[in-house]
Amino acid sequence: MIRFENVSKVYARGARPALDTVSVDIARGEFVFLVGASGSGKSTFLRLALREERPTRGRIYVAGRDLSRLSGWKVPSLRRSIGMVFQDFRLLPNKSVYENVAFALEVIGRPRHVIKTTVPEVLEMVGLDGKEKRRPHELSGGEQQRVAIARAFVNRPPILLADEPTGNLDPTTSLGIMRLLERINRTGTTVVMATHDDEIVNEMRKRVVELSGGHTIRDDVAGVYGERERILPDVAASPVLDAPGAGERQAHRTLPDVGDLEAEAKAEAAAAAEPPPSTVTPPSSAVPVAYAVPAPYAATRPVDPSAQRPPSDADDVVRQVLRERAVRTGREG
Numbered sequence: 001m002i003r004f005e006n007v008s009k010v011y012a013r014g015a016r017p018a019l020d021t022v023s024v025d026i027a028r029g030e031f032v033f034l035v036g037a038s039g040s041g042k043s044t045f046l047r048l049a050l051r052e053e054r055p056t057r058g059r060i061y062v063a064g065r066d067l068s069r070l071s072g073w074k075v076p077s078l079r080r081s082i083g084m085v086f087q088d089f090r091l092l093p094n095k096s097v098y099e100n101v102a103f104a105l106e107v108i109g110r111p112r113h114v115i116k117t118t119v120p121e122v123l124e125m126v127g128l129d130g131k132e133k134r135r136p137h138e139l140s141g142g143e144q145q146r147v148a149i150a151r152a153f154v155n156r157p158p159i160l161l162a163d164e165p166t167g168n169l170d171p172t173t174s175l176g177i178m179r180l181l182e183r184i185n186r187t188g189t190t191v192v193m194a195t196h197d198d199e200i201v202n203e204m205r206k207r208v209v210e211l212s213g214g215h216t217i218r219d220d221v222a223g224v225y226g227e228r229e230r231i232l233p234d235v236a237a238s239p240v241l242d243a244p245g246a247g248e249r250q251a252h253r254t255l256p257d258v259g260d261l262e263a264e265a266k267a268e269a270a271a272a273a274e275p276p277p278s279t280v281t282p283p284s285s286a287v288p289v290a291y292a293v294p295a296p297y298a299a300t301r302p303v304d305p306s307a308q309r310p311p312s313d314a315d316d317v318v319r320q321v322l323r324e325r326a327v328r329t330g331r332e333g
């Protein structure tokens with residue numbers, strides 16, 4: 001479905017390649033995490049697949065098309081076969097939830113009666129029925145991302161690309177978003193997600209392609225985020241020892257059943273109402289285990305200011321979680 005053959009990308013003459021001889025083959029229906037430090041080439045990979053950028057060398061095939069032979073007028077048709085989700089949601093601020101999703105169908109000329117039936121269906125699928133009339137600023141971050149996913153998926157593209165879709169969300173909300181992406185993947189859609197989020201990658205156990213300095217340094221069928229499997233092969237699979245401090249974080253994460261939108265919505269609401277993490281006592285069964293493991297790499301991408309909305313209790317919790325993560329990352333690194 002997506003095939004990179006010895007692909008290199010050099011943005012400016014003399015610059016280090018953003019991607020260097022990368023070969024990756026992603027089959028129809030796969031779910032793939034693209035991980036790597038900031039600047040390793042993840043977004044470049046996604047932009048090349050979207051034909052937003054052209055490779056300097058190598059061949060790229062997407063949804064049966066050889067992108068090197070794709071003439072300009074066929075690019076919109078390629079893009080219709082790819083849904084794209086971003087960290088900062090990129091919703092139209094003056095349009096309602098319904099209009100944001102409908103817009104994606106209007107621009108490709110779908111008839112009004114199709115839009116009228118399709119939009120409510122997809123909004124129900126992402127758990128936003130009842131919120132059709134709200135504007136983006138009247139939604140939580142998780143809800144805004146659900147709108148963005150609905151918009152990306154409403155045309156039922158065979159491929160969904162997501163660039164840090166949980167980067168602005170707290171852990172519980174992120175899990176709800178992951179469940180949604182997983183559900184979309186189960187409909188047969190190929191999902192490729194660039195992320196820094198070690199918890200999510202470790203939890204999902206999907207294929208992991210790791211980039212470093214533009215090179216592919218790892219391609220694991222059911223991988224974890226960082227180096228731990230190679231360092232501590234015996235403990236890496238243990239849920240309690242899954243990550244340094246995982247016990248503390250576990251106290252904030254209620255894992256809803258797959259497909260249970262109501263439970264996911266409740267979990268998000270509970271996360272927003274929860275006191276900051278530092279005031280929560282971890283359950284005795286989840287006592288954090290102290291062992292020295294190098295941090296894989298820091299989540300260095302800053303929260304995008306364009307994604308900001310009026311402050312709420314949920315924002316306070318998110319800020320607190322991000323602060324704590326930053327402190328923890330600094331301590332481990």
Ligand SMILES: Nc1ncnc2c1ncn2[C@@H]1O[C@H](COP(=O)(O)OP(=O)(O)OP(=O)(O)O)[C@@H](O)[C@H]1O
Binds near residue numbers: 018301
């Ligand atoms: N438009 C551009 N012009 C010049 N250089 C670029 C451009 N986009 C990216 N780069 C460079 O290419 C390299 C890879 O960047 P890329 O954005 O693909 O990394 P990334 O892994 O997505 O990083 P992050 O996790 O921070 O988003 C970096 O060195 C970056 O500075």
